Amino acid sequence: VSTELDAAQVIALLGFGPGSREATYVEELADEPPAGLVPLSSRQAAELLDQLKVSPAEAADVVSTLPDPERTPAWWWCCERAAGRLLRAMGDPDARRGTWPSFEGPDHDLARRCHFVHVALLVAPATVSYFEGLGVPPGLSWSALDDVARHMAIHRRVFGLTGMDAAWWVTLCLRGEMVDLGRLQYNRFNLEVSEESPVWYLPEEQEKRGEGFRKGDPSVGVHIPESGPLLPALVSESLEMAGEFFARYFPVSQRRVATCMSWLLDPQLAEYLPEGSNIVSFQRRFELVPGGYLGDEDVLQFVFRSPAGVDLETLSQKTTLERAVVTHLRAGRHWQVPTGWLDLPAA
Numbered sequence: 435v436s437t438e439l440d441a442a443q444v445i446a447l448l449g450f451g452p453g454s455r456e457a458t459y460v461e462e463l464a465d466e467p468p469a470g471l472v473p474l475s476s477r478q479a480a481e482l483l484d485q486l487k488v489s490p491a492e493a494a495d496v497v498s499t500l501p502d503p504e505r506t507p508a509w510w511w512c513c514e515r516a517a518g519r520l521l522r523a524m525g526d527p528d529a530r531r532g533t534w535p536s537f538e539g540p541d542h543d544l545a546r547r548c549h550f551v552h553v554a555l556l557v558a559p560a561t562v563s564y565f566e567g568l569g570v571p572p573g574l575s576w577s578a579l580d581d582v583a584r585h586m587a588i589h590r591r592v593f594g595l596t597g598m599d600a601a602w603w604v605t606l607c608l609r610g611e612m613v614d615l616g617r618l619q620y621n622r623f624n625l626e627v628s629e630e631s632p633v634w635y636l637p638e639e640q641e642k643r644g645e646g647f648r649k650g651d652p653s654v655g656v657h658i659p660e661s662g663p664l665l666p667a668l669v670s671e672s673l674e675m676a677g678e679f680f681a682r683y684f685p686v687s688q689r690r691v692a693t694c695m696s697w698l699l700d701p702q703l704a705e706y707l708p709e710g711s712n713i714v715s716f717q718r719r720f721e722l723v724p725g726g727y728l729g730d731e732d733v734l735q736f737v738f739r740s741p742a743g744v745d746l747e748t749l750s751q752k753t754t755l756e757r758a759v760v761t762h763l764r765a766g767r768h769w770q771v772p773t774g775w776l777d778l779p780a781a
């Protein structure tokens with residue numbers, strides 16, 4: 435049934451506004467061949483959700499809204515094609531990401547909020563097989579998907595509802611580009627080619643710095659998931675693990691620097707945070723690339739889980755960082771998101 439639908443019918447059935455991001459998502463998916471996937475039974479879905487460490491209450495919501503070609507053909511149509519798009523991009527950091535709309539918050543019903551989790555369930559076994567095919571141990575292969583539960587937990591914390599925060603980000607994990615190694619996460623990409631490439635050196639500087647810095651050179655992105663303090667010992671341990679992991683499973687024959695593009699690297703933070711703070715110690719590990727982009731939105735997002743334009747007076751002022759963010763913005767100053775880089779420890 436589902437394969438007979440066209441984009442316009444799916445858009446109408448799901449109530450997406452014409453010209454909306456959601457409608458663009460459907461139109462892009464219409465260009466994807468159906469992936470020939472079989473819907474998951476409730477039991478299969480529940481088992482997978484358990485392996486993905488999703489909480490039982492959230493898992494029940496996800497299972498209760500599983501798409502079905504007969505009952506919910508438009509959702510199944512989206513799910514199958516979105517999963518197919520991810521499966522075709524497996525392990526390829528240069529594949530275009532495409533549009534992934536946001537179904538976050540109370541404006542969306544439960545089926546919508548669970549859509550990306552349904553997609554994740556169709557893809558997750560293939561992600562694990564991809565890593566295992568490279569010889570990565572099962573424990574590490576599964577933990578590469580920890581962002582599914584982590585981003586569901588963030589959605590619950592922000593909205594008190596089952597759903598997935600920043601689904602577009604989780605697609606990188608599902609495509610087998612991201613791994614969790616101890617405290618940090620890492621993704622493979624090619625400088626200035628992959629969509630995940632950060633703000634980088636100008637061409638003359640790339641040439642001057644040579645191998646490892648030039649357009650197209652393989653690189654590793656460093657990411658900091660929300661999971662407890664950024665203790666320096668844990669960061670060192672994770673960087674060691676990454677040095678070994680990438681040398682072993684994704685070897686390259688040239689220098690490969692690790693980059694980090696984050697509000698956490700804004701040097702202005704050191705004006706407010708004590709010398710011994712974890713963030714300041716993390717910053718010291720990286721050499722900064724000139725430039726970056728405006729970081730107010732990222733800081734509000736990661737410190738307060740609040741959108742840009744929020745009334746600063748309403749924000750909590752409990753921690754040193756929260757007070758710093760508000761003081762800085764009230765003074766009419768702005769935060770930056772720079773790129774930093776470092777060499778991973780040799781394996």
Ligand SMILES: CC(C)(COP(=O)(O)OP(=O)(O)OC[C@H]1O[C@@H](n2cnc3c(N)ncnc32)[C@H](O)[C@@H]1OP(=O)(O)O)[C@@H](O)C(=O)NCCC(=O)NCCS
Nearest residue numbers: 658659660662663664696711712713736737753754755756
């Ligand atoms: C990265 C992170 C773990 C650092 O936390 P940390 O290890 O506590 O960092 P520090 O030791 O440098 O903290 C210094 C101060 O800032 C506070 N702080 C740090 N991160 C904070 C955050 N996200 N929200 C509120 N306060 C925070 C700490 O509580 C501490 O204040 P206090 O001494 O008054 O208690 C934390 O910011 C975090 O979880 N961020 C979300 C994920 C993220 O931003 N990833 C990067 C995406 S690009």
